[in-house]
Each structure stands twice: as structure tokens, then as C-alpha cells.
Amino acid sequence: MPENSIVCDSSSLISLSDSCLLWILSELSKSFGGYFIISKTVEREAVDHPLEIKSHTLGAIRLKKLLLENTIKVIETPNLGKATYELLSLGNSIFSLHGRNLKLIHEGETETLALAIELGIKNVMIDERTTRMLVEAPEELRKHMETEFSSRIExxxxxxxxxxxxxxxxxxxxxxxxxxxxxxxxxxxEYGGMEKRAIEAALYGLKFAGCSISFSEIEEFCASL
Incomplete structure (x- = not known):
């Protein structure tokens, strides 16, 4: 498996689909020499289940098309279930409130992490904030939750x-x-002289579709163009 492949969570794929930006995956897949990879659980969350819901069917069809074209690949490994369970158990027993463990991560995003680990792939695309913070900035996450709950987090x-x-x-x-x-x-x-407006619109579109990016991050990037 190419090292520069990317393991994707359903949150990021749904954001791209809802913003009509999945074509970027198709274009990048032609040049970056890796694969966009998802687990079976992510396929269920982003494609199979939404296909049964009329308000989400179009987005699911867009993603299904990329699966059929092999732009996105569904991959499983023999130990994926065990690795997912271990990560899920650990991740949901790190923080507690009044003696009760806080359930912070769910099967889909946890299986995404486990699949990346199993495949030896470092790159993970995920829009969901809590999972990323638990890995990258757990102390910041703890402080955020203490503010949210107005109580000490163990x-x-x-x-x-x-x-x-x-x-x-x-x-x-x-x-x-x-x-x-x-x-x-x-x-x-292809947007002519409107590339800067197009990327700004894309970033706002992704934010409103669910990506955890702040207005200040978007403004700072656009100001640098």
C-alpha cells in the first residue's frame, strides 16, 4: 500500500459530497500516487445507510460513483476488529465526569484510525473535531470539556x-x-480569475457542511492569498 495513501472518515467524505467537491478527490487521485481508503463501517455510514434516506441519497450516489471508479477503495484487515475495539475501549475510558467515563469516540472514526494503523498509513482525513483533539491535543480537549460541563474532568x-x-x-x-x-x-x-473566491467559497461550504474549521482560520487563509 503506497505510504502517501489517505484513510478517510465518513465525516470528511460527507462534507466534500454535500459541498459538491468530491471531484477534487478524483483529480488528486490521478497525480498523488496513493489511494483514498475507507473501512466497511465508513462505507455503511457514508454510502449504504444514506442511500436509504431520500434527503441524503444524492450525496451517497456521488460517493458510490467514486467507489465504482476505484477512486475510493474499501479495505479490511484481519486484525481490524481487534484494533478498533482496543482503541475504542481506551479512547472512551480516558476522561470521566463524576466517576463516569465519557464516551467521546464512535465506531466509524475509531475504525478509521485502526485501519490507518493496521496499514501503516500516516495520513488520516477526518472532519470530526473530538477524535482529532483526543489524539493531537488531549489536554486542550479536557479544558474544553471542563468549561462545557462546568465541572472537573478526571x-x-x-x-x-x-x-x-x-x-x-x-x-x-x-x-x-x-x-x-x-x-x-x-x-x-477553470474558474478563470475567480480562483481565490472559489477556494473561499469552498472552505465556507465545507464548514457549513460540518467540517470543524473556524471562521478565523478561513479568514486568515484567504487573507494570505
């Missing part, structure tokens, strides 16, 4: 250390970063 340092050891090689980015890569590679030149 930390199981042993489980946090084990979780960090399993995930420390992963490199996270969001659908917005993928759109920016597309812009930097000239994929928005």
Missing part, C-alpha cells in the same frame, strides 16, 4: 498513554486542507 493517565502510543504516528487533516491542496495544485483555475 484523566486516566494510563489509558491516555496507551492510546497516544497507538496513534502517535498518525497525521490528521480535514477536508478543508484537501481543498486547499487542490487550489494550490491549480485545480480551481
Amino acid at each position: 484523566v486516566d493517565d494510563t489509558n491516555l498513554r496507551k492510546f497516544a502510543e497507538m496513534t502517535d504516528e498518525l497525521n490528521f487533516f480535514r477536508s478543508t486542507e484537501l481543498a486547499i491542496v487542490g487550489y494550490e495544485k491549480g485545480l480551481l483555475k
Whole structure:
């Protein structure tokens, strides 16, 4: 499996689909020498289940098309279930409130992390904020939750250390970063002199579709163009 492949969570794929930006995956797949990879659970979350819901069918069809074209590949590994369970158990027993563990991560995004680890792939595209913060900035996440709950959050340092050891090689980015890569590679030149407005619109579209990017991040990037 090429090292520069990208394992994708349903959150990022749904954001791209709802923003009509899946074509960026198709264009990038022609040049970057890797694959966009998802697990079976992500396929169920992003394609199979939405196909049964009329308000989400179109987005699911867009994603299904990329699966049929092999732009996105569904991959499983023999130990994926075990690795997912271990990560899920650890991740949901790191923080507790009033003696009760806080359930922070779910099967889809956890299986995405486990699949990347199993395949030895570092790049993970995920728009969901909590999972990324749990891996990249657990202390910041703890402080955020203490503010949200107005109460002290306890930390199981042993489980946090084990979780960090399993995930420390992963490199996270969001659908917005993928759109920016597309812009930097000239994929928005077809909009003539409106490339800058197009990438700005794409970033706002992804934010409103669910990507956890702040208005200030978008404004800062657009100001740098």
C-alpha cells in the first residue's frame, strides 16, 4: 500500500459530497500516487445507510460513483476488529465526569484510525473535531470539556498513554486542507480569475457542511492569498 495513501472518515467524505467537491478527490487521485481508503463501517455510514434516506441519497450516489471508479477503495484487515475495539475501549475510558467515563469516540472514526494503523498509513482525513483533539491535543480537549460541563474532568493517565502510543504516528487533516491542496495544485483555475473566491467559497461550504474549521482560520487563509 503506497505510504502517501489517505484513510478517510465518513465525516470528511460527507462534507466534500454535500459541498459538491468530491471531484477534487478524483483529480488528486490521478497525480498523488496513493489511494483514498475507507473501512466497511465508513462505507455503511457514508454510502449504504444514506442511500436509504431520500434527503441524503444524492450525496451517497456521488460517493458510490467514486467507489465504482476505484477512486475510493474499501479495505479490511484481519486484525481490524481487534484494533478498533482496543482503541475504542481506551479512547472512551480516558476522561470521566463524576466517576463516569465519557464516551467521546464512535465506531466509524475509531475504525478509521485502526485501519490507518493496521496499514501503516500516516495520513488520516477526518472532519470530526473530538477524535482529532483526543489524539493531537488531549489536554486542550479536557479544558474544553471542563468549561462545557462546568465541572472537573478526571484523566486516566494510563489509558491516555496507551492510546497516544497507538496513534502517535498518525497525521490528521480535514477536508478543508484537501481543498486547499487542490487550489494550490491549480485545480480551481477553470474558474478563470475567480480562483481565490472559489477556494473561499469552498472552505465556507465545507464548514457549513460540518467540517470543524473556524471562521478565523478561513479568514486568515484567504487573507494570505
